[in-house]
Amino acid sequence: MTEPLLQADHLLKAECLECERDGRFLFRDLSFSIVPGTLTRVEGPNGSGKTTLLRILAGLNDNWSGQVLWRGRPRHRQWESVRRNLLYLGHRPGIKALLTPLENLQALAAGRQAVTNRILEQALAQVGLGPWCHVPCQNLSAGQKRRVALARLLFADEPLWLLDEAFTALDVDAVAAVENLLLDQVRRGGAVVMTTHHEPSLRNMNRIRLGTVIEQGEPSSQLQQEDA
Numbered sequence: 001m002t003e004p005l006l007q008a009d010h011l012l013k014a015e016c017l018e019c020e021r022d023g024r025f026l027f028r029d030l031s032f033s034i035v036p037g038t039l040t041r042v043e044g045p046n047g048s049g050k051t052t053l054l055r056i057l058a059g060l061n062d063n064w065s066g067q068v069l070w071r072g073r074p075r076h077r078q079w080e081s082v083r084r085n086l087l088y089l090g091h092r093p094g095i096k097a098l099l100t101p102l103e104n105l106q107a108l109a110a111g112r113q114a115v116t117n118r119i120l121e122q123a124l125a126q127v128g129l130g131p132w133c134h135v136p137c138q139n140l141s142a143g144q145k146r147r148v149a150l151a152r153l154l155f156a157d158e159p160l161w162l163l164d165e166a167f168t169a170l171d172v173d174a175v176a177a178v179e180n181l182l183l184d185q186v187r188r189g190g191a192v193v194m195t196t197h198h199e200p201s202l203r204n205m206n207r208i209r210l211g212t213v214i215e216q217g218e219p220s221s222q223l224q225q226e227d228a
């Protein structure tokens with residue numbers, strides 16, 4: 001597994017985030033910090049902006065205002081470092097259908113010399129895909145495709161994980177296994193920010209609640225971050 005991660009004051013700080021879609025604000029004046037060793041759940045009903053927020057944090061969405069700091073400095077001045085230290089898994093598995101699980105993981109691990117084929121095969125075995133290592137992903141079930149994507153977490157040494165609906169299509173055992181991976185990440189000083197409609201059985205999660213419809217021009221503050 002990966003080495004313990006360095007401790008820092010905060011990994012990521014969002015200040016006064018504002019995002020408007022179709023004439024209404026998804027969020028305004030949204031501020032929060034993500035510190036090492038914490039798990040944060042972004043909550044809210046369908047369409048409330050959870051995916052949008054995660055994509056903003058991952059640097060994949062430019063249509064917003066406010067400031068994002070990475071380890072205390074403006075994120076846009078240190079993109080290379082941010083990208084090296086951040087893992088984003090979107091709500092779609094994001095794997096290539098014509099490639100096998102092993103080939104998909106090889107692509108995801110590209111540039112990481114320490115990640116050998118043996119490690120990748122072990123990761124796939126650990127997520128229950130040992131017998132499917134060499135089967136094209138288009139022949140896998142929805143839950144199996146999700147497992148391919150989540151196998152990435154088994155060799156992830158990025159301190160910040162942004163996970164959008166990571167539990168979708170997983171069976172009970174796989175949900176428990178992913179929850180354990182999240183706990184491992186937090187225990188070694190990493191942080192997780194995730195969306196999920198599944199109620200995780202994890203304690204002491206911070207929460208960012210979205211979901212109030214804000215017509216353009218109305219002031220509002222969206223942040224509620226608290227210990228469960």
Ligand SMILES: Nc1ncnc2c1ncn2[C@@H]1O[C@H](COP(=O)(O)OP(=O)(O)OP(=O)(O)O)[C@@H](O)[C@H]1O
Pocket residue numbers: 021022026044045046047048049050051052053
């Ligand atoms: N590229 C886009 N252009 C315009 N509007 C968008 C775009 N992406 C998302 N939206 C709108 O922004 C709102 C928030 O979408 P988002 O996917 O962030 O919600 P969500 O909370 O993740 O929803 P769900 O729980 O259904 O996954 C929705 O009303 C959606 O229609």
